[in-house]
Amino acid sequence: MALRNALLAALIDRESSGYDLAKQFSVSVANFWTATPQQLYRELEKMQADGLLSARVVKQDRRPDKRLFSVTEQGRAALYAFTQRDPKPTTVRDELLIQVEALAHADVPSVRSSIEAHLKTSRQRLETYERSLADILGSRSHDEFLATGNRIGPYLTLQRGISFERENITWGRLALDILARRFPDS
Template sequence: MALRNAVLAALIEGESSGYDLAKGFDASVANFWMTTPQQLYRELDRMAAEGLIETRVVQQERRPNKRLHSLTPAGWEALRTFTAEPPKPTAIRDELMVKVQAMDVGDGAAVRAAVAERKEWAEAKLARYERLRARLLDGRTEHAYLLEAEHVGPYLTLLRGISFEQENLRWSELAIAVIDRRLHAHHS
């Protein structure tokens, strides 16, 4: 999938600066599409050149001018075309899982540290996702939000991110407990 489809999808809610898009990617889209701010800015330039987005410059006092991007009719059309295509199957390449697979003949303590780091990542992402959920709900129940909101796609992807990180957390805790028993057994 091209980065542009994720950018088009991120602009559904309205115009946004590259900076805010990069921040938003980090908070929401990053659970299913990784990118760097540099890649994002390059893609925005290409999308503008192809007429998928338009940019207006907002003058700011005592700060650099802000460039706000929004979808053009061609951008909306590209997004509709993209959603109609069948998705490619997900390919997971998780280096940590390869290390865990080989940990019995490798450095168990180093693998444990890597799993512990994954656990901390999951906790941090969960906290961020919960803040994002609270901001989207804005005091409403989930039921009310899903009935009233203009767009429910971002909320559904957020729920997927939350369950993914909850599972990362559950698995990490189990793996750490098993590795700890093993490391202590070998030292006694």
């Protein structure tokens, strides 16, 4: 059900094709919810069948026709109802942390390599989120946006994603520093 609500939130202000939604989803929503394009397409079909979305076909030259999805009144009511309930607490499930936890019985260079790869990914995500935030702000300062902007939800979720990736980077640097001091020969 959470994917359904993430899709409703992504579509609430404008219609979108499944393809464009998958691209948008990987940038705007990826900092708090992930899904494959196949999962998105399956869920869009179910949501349309359940009356939460409507779709219209747009003819295209030199490309297959595309379907644009938009939220129905029933979909708006479902999203509103979702915002009224208490969300489930976040639980961390991170394979890298299992590798680190097992460090006493692990191949230290492999764990170090995993941490470095994690750092690289976090840096890339941070850059993406910061670009998205700059797009939302436009030429406004944070204070000007908060006083006049209409995309407060995406602003706040991007701030959370930025904080999360900054913390991942801080932790990764700390872990690599400790491994370098503790296991200098590996």
